Amino acid sequence: SKSSKKKTPPVSVTSIIDGLKRLYNEKLKPLEVTYRFNDFVSPPLTNSDFEAKPMVMLLGQYSTGKTTFIKHLLRCNYPGAHIGPEPTTDRFVVVMSGPDERSIPGNTIAVHADMPFSGLATFGGAFLSKFECSQMPHPLLDQITFVDTPGVLSGEKQRTQRTYDFTGVISWFAAKCDLILLLFDPHKLDISDEFKRVIASLRGNDDKIRVVLNKADQVDTQQLMRVYGALMWSLGKVLNTPEVVRVYIGSFNDKPIEEAAAGPLGQDLFEKEQDDLLMDLMDIPRKACDRRINEFVKRARAAKINAYIISHLKKEMPSMMGKAKAQQRLIDNLQDEFGKVQREFHLPAGDFPDVQHYRETLSGYNIDKFEKLKPKMIQAVDDMLGYEIPELLKNFRNPYE
Amino acid sequence: SKSSKKKTPPVSVTSIIDGLKRLYNEKLKPLEVTYRFNDFVSPPLTNSDFEAKPMVMLLGQYSTGKTTFIKHLLRCNYPGAHIGPEPTTDRFVVVMSGPDERSIPGNTIAVHADMPFSGLATFGGAFLSKFECSQMPHPLLDQITFVDTPGVLSGEKQRTQRTYDFTGVISWFAAKCDLILLLFDPHKLDISDEFKRVIASLRGNDDKIRVVLNKADQVDTQQLMRVYGALMWSLGKVLNTPEVVRVYIGSFNDKPIEEAAAGPLGQDLFEKEQDDLLMDLMDIPRKACDRRINEFVKRARAAKINAYIISHLKKEMPSMMGKAKAQQRLIDNLQDEFGKVQREFHLPAGDFPDVQHYRETLSGYNIDKFEKLKPKMIQAVDDMLGYEIPELLKNFRNPYE
């Protein structure tokens, strides 16, 4: 049942993840390496990719209470946190568990092999100088990593260009995150152009988005309804999802709810909403585990398809003469070759990689040097998908279901 | 000031309207008739067009409480009203002031010269049999006429075709109305395909639309926020206005607010919202008067432009021979002729009538028989616009400002 699942303690989650890490290294990685999956489709997974905690990213205009929200959950400031009425947080801060309180600068994080942030190096030095990692020992951070972000700008301010690809960075984090919280406050509802670009950069991760209408106790009930209505009115147009996004209405800081404006509504509604959001946050480790299993299985399928393509191309090469011509022909007709592989192995067309990108990578290789199909390697991955992963889930879930 | 304007009693409004009626008959109508404005642009205004009360139309799914809303405002049922959980109102009912309680069937209303509904005859007998007028003596109806409508259908039901042009009728009423209330209830949020067509048929009258989230006391606060949010989310997409529509949240019937579900929120919010809506309704006669003055001025400008066009075409006709050829050339080059008129009299291009429609009407006339420009008639309308109307407004507003 749902409630019993929620009780799955983190140790089981870690063990499923440990199981996946072992399966990756023993079964999937050999297939990826043999057929150059890491060049053609996706870089290899590292231990840090498996070990990273589930991540929650906070986004919103300046002063909507992002840093305060994290402080509220931790019940203390993270090292280097700045809270104030003017734009304060001027960088991306990953708030994570660590043995001591310390801040690590972006340039250092990017070269840390045991942290899953090396991909951010591509955003360059201007970004890395606005990136830092804040570590401290904390029971909540053992479960969840937070990503605090600089306030999205509006009006005059957004014209002063960022010195790095702001939405690119957000898009990178969005893909890695398990939950994305968009914060609004009743006096800052405006969805600026930069905010629209930020929301557009979340595309593909819409199911991770939740909205927080923060500081809801700063206006009276009628104003709150107007503000909330106006927010939903414009979110419906900006977020391109058919499903209505979940909005949590409340005041996420340590101070008691301001009853003067909020009235009895505050007591009732805000507390329920705050509890709901907390429950959703607590549910993240379980969901993150499900998401990783899901992504792992998708990756294994993609690696198999890549192996079929590569070995098919090898098979189509002549054994003696005209190799250069044959290679060129295969590259030119790559779409048709994909079609042949798809029909021969009964694969879904939608699971195939992008032809154009594949063609470009292919032109740097000698197809004749590719490996033939090794059925045993495929079989190992099939066994993993059909037997070992289900077994892993069964062993680590059973005690709690 | 705004508050003093609100106090303008209905007698002044009637008098401004009486003034406009006199000005129409003495100054504007002669110009319209001379240059066939009523054939080319708009039928003549009748006394009933001036005397009609401001109208409020109610729209919404069945059982959202449209008929109950009218009953609530009147504090009694209108003659022939049906209220119930299943689709009950099966016709358009104009609820208006009258000396006795009675219902007049649609076919009779359509031929009544002293009622502004003769235009509805074009929707045919199938519609007229689903149209009725409900009269009673009532102080509120001395100020406002209500239009109760059959519930908009959804799901299975909307497939059973209406026997008349439902959205056409709504569009006709929307143009005549001063306020359009869209009613929703928390259990019927679905904006069906028929509802979407209805909303589309309101286009051009968007500024008249208000939304009522009725029966708000039937769900608890958290549910209400979800429901209200979802409503705004989809209204933002369906109503194509940049401005957020005003939504009144409450329970518009005689029964006291159900505190069980609504909690203390009901007392506070719903009562304020109900008061706001009532204030808006009470403000309609003043606004309706402004709207009519505005439309009257627009009409006078259009009639002048029509006079310039017609007399220009007449002037372009040869005095002796080749009249048929000249007429055809003028019709073919009508756009260019419009351009000449526009430049000669320094008129805004956007105020000109639709060329295609004008051309079609023109082909049924002999341009040579048109009247030359009569500067005195134009001067009379200019005097009306520049002197008599401002004077009218001054005389009848002054005492209250």
Ligand SMILES: Nc1ncnc2c1ncn2[C@@H]1O[C@H](COP(=O)(O)OP(=O)(O)OP(=O)(O)O)[C@@H](O)[C@H]1O
């Ligand atoms: N729930 C709340 N109710 C009232 N005030 C709040 C709330 N949350 C934050 N604040 C106040 O709002 C201001 C901005 O808070 P904070 O610095 O956390 O926002 P931020 O979103 O992190 O801003 P920035 O984007 O500039 O980093 C601070 O003065 C803070 O005390």
Ligand SMILES: Nc1ncnc2c1ncn2[C@@H]1O[C@H](COP(=O)(O)OP(=O)(O)OP(=O)(O)O)[C@@H](O)[C@H]1O
């Ligand atoms: N504010 C309210 N709170 C609770 N119940 C209501 C409220 N308004 C109406 N109702 C109930 O809802 C039902 C439908 O009401 P009503 O007939 O007025 O709706 P309607 O919109 O006119 O429906 P139709 O389109 O079928 O004519 C009735 O049972 C009525 O008593």
Ligand SMILES: [Mg+2]
């Ligand atoms: Mg901050």
Ligand SMILES: [Mg+2]
């Ligand atoms: Mg009804």
